Amino acid sequence: MGRTDAADNKGANKDGFDPAPLVMQARNGDRQAFHRLVDHYQPQILRMIHYRTRSRMDAEDLTQDVFLRAYKHIGRLEAPALFRSWLYRIALNRVRDHHRSQRVKSLIGFVSTASDDFRETEATADAPEAPERLEAHAFRERMAQLMESLSRKEKEAFMLRFFDELSIKEMTAAMGKNESTVKTHLYRALRKVKAAAGDGEAFWEVP
Incomplete structure (x- = not known):
């Protein structure tokens, strides 16, 4: 188990940030430790989801949901060093759910252009x-x-x-x-x- 953990940790620390101690603290109810994890990984997850949804508003909502789910289920993460890739897995699942939901909406005729108008306005505001x-x-x-x-x-x-x-x-x-x-x-x-x-x-x- 030690060798596996070391290999996993090596991959997880590519950016020089070690999430394992904070994950362990968060498991024990330390909310401040989890907030530090959010501060570090939120920009990455937001960027990842934004690129896949093309909507800043949807990306922000989905990113918030990803971290809420992570906080709720952090006790299930067996290898704390794999926190980053675990987040990406949650995010991928949420993006898939989002796209499925959008397809269902389009099939029943309730697609709105509001999000497109929002993206266009936002892009113009700080282009x-x-x-x-x-x-x-x-x-x-x-x-x-x-x-x-x-x-x-x-x-x-x-x-x-x-x-x-x-x-x-x-x-x-x-x-x-x-x-x-x-x-x-x-x-x-x-x-x-x-x-x-x-x-x-x-x-x-x-x-």
């Missing part, structure tokens, strides 16, 4: 310089096109690795799959993205 905004928009559009051919699991693996910058070990915990399966999804995604992008845009490297 970057026009060239930067256009470049960022073009990049997002191009990436959306490149990933159209990916399956759900391939897309998850690709985004966790290159957008969220998780290690392979963290990805296995976040996706709930073994390392071999995760690598298979990732390599398939890379091949498809490179093929769709062409030689001039094949900038993704196999880890």
Whole structure:
């Protein structure tokens, strides 16, 4: 057990932050310890969800829910060093639930354009310089096109690795799959993205 914990800890401390002591304290009812975990990981989770929902408002709501669930179920986390990848797993599940909910709403005819109007207003309120905004928009559009051919699991693996910058070990915990399966999804995604992008845009490297 010691060797496994050490290996897990090595992967979890990629950013130099060790969550294990705070997780143990939070398990014992220390709310301040959990707040420190939230302070450190909230920007990462918010960014991850925002990219997948395209709505700042939805991302903020879902991020809050992720940490509420984490606080409620932190006692179930067997390896405190894997707190970060555990958070990503909760976040992935909440994003899936969100997309399922949106599909159901669209099927029964209750889709609203309010969130789109909100995003448009928010983007205008604190927009970057026009060239930067256009470049960022073009990049997002191009990436959306490149990933159209990916399956759900391939897309998850690709985004966790290159957008969220998780290690392979963290990805296995976040996706709930073994390392071999995760690598298979990732390599398939890379091949498809490179093929769709062409030689001039094949900038993704196999880890």
